[in-house]
Amino acid sequence: MTTEPYASARRVFWVVDNGSSHNGARSVERMRQAWPIATLVHLPVHASWLNQVEIYFSILQRKAISTGDFANLDDLAARILAFQQRYNTTASPFDWKYTRGDLNGYLTPLRRHDTTEPTQKAA
Structure with missing residues (x-):
């Protein structure tokens, strides 16, 4: 700040x-x-999938860390840095196509469902 x-x-x-x-x-x-x-x-x-850092750490965990057996912290650090270098050369910006209108279109029926009177069971 x-x-x-x-x-x-x-x-x-x-x-x-x-x-x-x-x-x-x-x-x-x-x-x-x-x-x-x-x-x-x-x-x-x-909703951790909304946090881009969480997504990156998830990919790092699956692709670089959980697949290895590291003798020491230096080996782990080397693997992480190598992954980071490769990832940065192949990664591209994410083009988010889901709009506020899409979200509202999804939520409107849910809101209607939440406000309707519950149906009574037949005796």
Whole structure:
């Protein structure tokens, strides 16, 4: 928050998962007290797929770490750095095509379902 572009921004949004170190209303208040221009935004619970870092760590775990047997931490670090270098040469930006309209189209029937009267069972 002390470096640009954050230091001169009017508003900054920090998007976080619901990890134990930053979940709940107290974390929002701590952020507000420490950095008044910052707003802490929590991802929905069980939506780690929305967090791009979580996706990268998942790929790293599956492709580079769980497939190996490492003699020491230096070997593990070398594997991670090699994976990172290869990943960065082949990765491409994700073109998100799911729009707000798509989401609303999905949610509208769900909302209607939640507000309808329950059907009575025949006796």
